[in-house]
Amino acid sequence: xxxxxxxxxxxxxxxxxxxxxxxxxxxxxxxxxxxxxxxxxxxxxxxxxxxxxxxxxxxxxxxxxxxxxxxxxxxxxxxxxxxxxxxxxxxxxxxxxxxxxxxxxx
Amino acid sequence: xxxxxxxxxxxxxxxxxxxxxxxxxxxxxxxxxxxxxxxxxxxxxxxxxxxxxxxxxxxxxxxxxxxxxxxxxxxxxxxxxxxxxxxxxxxxxxxxxxxxxxxxxxxxxxxxxxxxxx
Numbered sequence: 167x168x169x170x171x172x173x174x175x176x177x178x179x180x181x182x183x184x185x186x187x188x189x190x191x192x193x194x195x196x197x198x199x200x201x202x203x204x205x206x207x208x209x210x211x212x213x214x215x216x217x218x219x220x221x222x223x224x225x226x227x228x229x230x231x232x233x234x235x236x237x238x239x240x241x242x243x244x245x246x247x248x249x250x251x252x253x254x255x256x257x258x259x260x261x262x263x264x265x266x267x268x269x270x271x272x
Numbered sequence: 273x274x275x276x277x278x279x280x281x282x283x284x285x286x287x288x289x290x291x292x293x294x295x296x297x298x299x300x301x302x303x304x305x306x307x308x309x310x311x312x313x314x315x316x317x318x319x320x321x322x323x324x325x326x327x328x329x330x331x332x333x334x335x336x337x338x339x340x341x342x343x344x345x346x347x348x349x350x351x352x353x354x355x356x357x358x359x360x361x362x363x364x365x366x367x368x369x370x371x372x373x374x375x376x377x378x379x380x381x382x383x384x385x386x387x388x389x390x
């Protein structure tokens with residue numbers, strides 16, 4: 167099993183600020199990594215796949231980078247609707263998810 | 273617009289079999305080269321992939337659940353289904369059906385809460 171570890175568990179950010187979320191894989195997953203946003207009571211929404219490709223309709227303020235074992239999701243200027251939980255997922259092997267990072271209002 | 277909708281009992285007794293169906297509308301399961309799958313989320317916790325199926329019937333499962341999981345597809349009804357046997361309270365979760373868990377899930381069902389309790 168490839169274990170995905172996200173940090174930090176909680177990130178407190180003010181609106182308009184930049185947020186940087188990290189995801190580490192226990193072994194290389196190449197670029198087979200996705201990022202999701204989940205709000206309470208909703209299904210997750212795909213933000214990024216292939217480590218850096220934005221999904222359809224995702225604003226440009228969301229960007230993904232990394233390959234191998236280290237990945238980053240950056241939200242360049244947080245909007246009110248961006249406060250949520252974010253998950254990474256690898257699909258290089260059978261899919262596994264990180265435990266999530268909660269982005270909260272500072 | 274593609275839509276996925278889960279259906280099935282919201283309450284299952286311990287040791288019994290959980291059965292859910294995902295109905296796909298706005299597109300055909302068999303006309304595109306995607307895997308379809310099930311993902312669950314226990315209340316207040318993270319996401320867990322259960323397994324996936326191709327329209328041809330090819331499947332692969334989470335090794336930790338493999339002995340209890342069966343996923344099948346019915347292309348004539350544009351549906352795929354999940355069966356999870358010998359359930360316990362640990363299987364209580366919101367169950368989502370999803371398209372292409374092997375490449376990043378681009379379409380999700382709304383999710384259905386299944387509670388395991390006597």
